[in-house]
Amino acid sequence: MSERVLSEGCTTCGDVAIPMRVADIDRQTGLALCLDADGAGTSVETALVEPVLVGEVLLVHAGTALSRAPEEARAR
Amino acid sequence: MKFVDEFRDAELGRALAGEILSVVDPDRHYKIMEVCGGHTHAIYKYGVDDLLPENVELVHGPGCPVCVIPMGRVDDGISLAREPGVIFTCFGDMVRVPGSSETLLDAKAQGADVRIVYSPLDALRIAKQNPDREVVFFAIGFETTAPSTALTLRRAKAEDVGNFSVICSHVTIVPPLRALLESPDVRLDGFIGPGHVATIVGARPFQFLPEQYGKPVAISGFEPLDLLQSVLMVLRQLADGRAEVENQYARVVPWEGNLRALEIMSEVFELRAHFEWRGLGFISQSALRLSDDYAEWDAELRFSVPGVRVADPKACQCGEVLKGVIKPWECKVFGTACTPERPIGTCMVSPEGACAAYYNYGRFAREREVV
Numbered sequence: 001m002s003e004r005v006l007s008e009g010c011t012t013c014g015d016v017a018i019p020m021r022v023a024d025i026d027r028q029t030g031l032a033l034c035l036d037a038d039g040a041g042t043s044v045e046t047a048l049v050e051p052v053l054v055g056e057v058l059l060v061h062a063g064t065a066l067s068r069a070p071e072e073a074r075a076r
Numbered sequence: 077m078k079f080v081d082e083f084r085d086a087e088l089g090r091a092l093a094g095e096i097l098s099v100v101d102p103d104r105h106y107k108i109m110e111v112c113g114g115h116t117h118a119i120y121k122y123g124v125d126d127l128l129p130e131n132v133e134l135v136h137g138p139g140c141p142v143c144v145i146p147m148g149r150v151d152d153g154i155s156l157a158r159e160p161g162v163i164f165t166c167f168g169d170m171v172r173v174p175g176s177s178e179t180l181l182d183a184k185a186q187g188a189d190v191r192i193v194y195s196p197l198d199a200l201r202i203a204k205q206n207p208d209r210e211v212v213f214f215a216i217g218f219e220t221t222a223p224s225t226a227l228t229l230r231r232a233k234a235e236d237v238g239n240f241s242v243i244c245s246h247v248t249i250v251p252p253l254r255a256l257l258e259s260p261d262v263r264l265d266g267f268i269g270p271g272h273v274a275t276i277v278g279a280r281p282f283q284f285l286p287e288q289y290g291k292p293v294a295i296s297g298f299e300p301l302d303l304l305q306s307v308l309m310v311l312r313q314l315a316d317g318r319a320e321v322e323n324q325y326a327r328v329v330p331w332e333g334n335l336r337a338l339e340i341m342s343e344v345f346e347l348r349a350h351f352e353w354r355g356l357g358f359i360s361q362s363a364l365r366l367s368d369d370y371a372e373w374d375a376e377l378r379f380s381v382p383g384v385r386v387a388d389p390k391a392c393q394c395g396e397v398l399k400g401v402i403k404p405w406e407c408k409v410f411g412t413a414c415t416p417e418r419p420i421g422t423c424m425v426s427p428e429g430a431c432a433a434y435y436n437y438g439r440f441a442r443e444r445e446v447v
Contacts, residue, residue: 016114016298017220017272031197045197045227048337059275059328062167062217063195064224066275066334070327 017059019069020044022052034060083299084122092304093127099308099315106132107263108310109400111253112270113140114298116430120437122300128307135400136430138252138356139270141217142169143398143422143429146352147386149245150175153214155382156243156375157188163206165199166214168192169426172419176386196228196242203232203240212375213242220272222246222364223337226344229370241375244365246345249273250281251362252353257289261401266310268303269295271325278333279323286319297325344370352385354422355395394421397430404431411435 020034023041032052034044045064046052057069100106110116116136119125125134138144154175157164164180171180171190184190189209193199196213203211215225225242232240249270256262269282274295285291292313296306306324313319323329344367351363366374375381388394392414393407404410404423414420416432423429427436 017275042194043197045195045224047227047340048223048334059272061272062221062224063197064227066220066223066272066337067328 017061017066019057020060020065022046022054022056022058025052025054032058032065034058034065083297083301085301088301089127089304092301092308096127096132096304096308096311097129099311100129100132101315102129102131104131106265106311106314107135107400108132108266108268108307109135109137109256109264110268110296110303111137111139111249112268112273113143113426113429114272115268115270115296115303116140116433117427118298118300119303120433122303123437124300124303124307127304132307132311134268134307135264136397136404136433137267137400138256138353138398139218139249139273140423140426140429141221141247142167142173142426143394144247144252144353144356145170145173145216145245145422146354147174147176147388148352148382148384150180151386152376152381152383153243154178154180154183154188156212156214156379157183157190159210159379161209162379163189163191163202163209163211164214165191165193165202165211167194167216170214170216173422173425174419196225197231200228200232200237200240203237204235207239209239210378211240212379213240214245215242216245216247218247218249218270218273219276219341220270222341222345223276223334226337226340229344229366229373230340232373233370238372241373241378242366243375243381244345244363246364247351247353248347248362248364249277250284251359252356253285255353255356255359255362256399257285257291259399262399264291264400265314266292267294268306268310269293269321271295271297271302271329274323274325274329274333276334276337279321279329279331280333282321286321290319292319293321295321295323295325295329297328343367353398354388355398389420392421394423394431397421397423404434407431 024033058065199213294306294309345364347361348363396402423431
């Protein structure tokens with residue numbers, strides 16, 4: 001098991017959400033390329049928080065954005 | 077990082093610890109359950125419990141989805157992984173959970189095509205890349221994770237991906253809490269509510285705790301100051317003789333939850349009549365299965381699964397740990413026969429499991445106390 005998983009808890013199946021910044025949006029698939037704090041990218045399902053904008057920070061759990069990070073939600 | 081650093085401020089932490097000390101009755105012993113495994117992990121990672129008075133005890137609840145999966149269900153997954161032509165996908169922790177005779181990792185070592193994914197979407201992608209293979213996803217998790225599976229199944233349906241299916245083992249948080257409170261060997265004074273489950277379901281579903289059982293609740297975030305403030309909120313309610321749901325994590329948790337997620341979940345899932353929980357037994361309407369509209373993607377209907385109930389190993393006391401009846405270190409095999417490298421029980425597998433959290437962060441402090 002990686003150090004990252006150990007240090008952040010179980011990021012895939014537990015009650016954990018990781019802040020990720022939207023880098024690009026594929027309107028056709030409805031997925032967004034999001035980057036974590038280390039710059040690692042992954043495709044994220046954004047159906048629960050649409051519409052999203054490039055640069056917004058989302059709380060991502062198991063590949064799905066559950067909500068916006070607090071400062072984003074407040075800005076809206 | 078904004079909204080992280082300010083919730084790890086040591087000075088504020090000490091101030092909160094002082095406030096906690098000022099509201100507790102020194103003649104009373106308090107037992108507060110943190111429901112969520114993410115909270116358990118954070119409590120031991122940051123040493124939150126070290127800042128609490130001795131008579132405030134944090135009890136670890138059944139909120140680690142890996143920990144509550146019974147052995148028979150793991151066997152069902154291994155059986156599917158061994159089906160010819162199947163690519164079996166699951167989250168990382170599941171591969172190390174012991175079934176009755178082996179783990180998914182053992183099955184992989186013997187030739188089964190078991191692949192770790194970080195999201196159900198990854199599993200769907202594998203299915204699209206391998207149209208001549210059957211791809212099964214082992215879906216576990218509480219309401220935090222269930223929307224991700226639901227959205228993936230909706231995509232599978234829209235894109236007509238016929239070689240993808242799901243063995244649905246999603247569980248819901250309210251029924252086990254009710255079961256715990258009905259259990260005669262459990263005494264709890266209040267609850268730290270699960271922040272990200274509540275992001276989906278809202279704070280409202282936890283109202284039964286104060287209304288029906290008179291227990292205070294604070295829905296909590298995951299940083300150390302979040303947890304300290306939540307403990308303080310519960311203790312203040314107890315001191316005032318109040319019992320209500322307070323939302324400490326209001327910067328993320330809406331009172332009504334994420335309505336879009338709830339709508340998608342109700343389309344894709346239905347409640348199971350019964351589901352077995354490790355250590356808690358069968359609990360009515362405590363888990364999800366795929367609805368009739370998504371039956372085509374239900375691995376339990378597509379394949380034959382054993383569905384056999386398997387008793388936990390006698391040495392394992394995960395059930396008592398999950399109910400908060402014993403502390404992890406009080407288990408007979410904790411840290412000796414059962415370690416994160418070679419777990420006997422599920423609580424030692426996931427970093428969110430109470431035993432693994434103690435093992436990773438607390439066992440040396442405990443040894444110091446003993447000496």
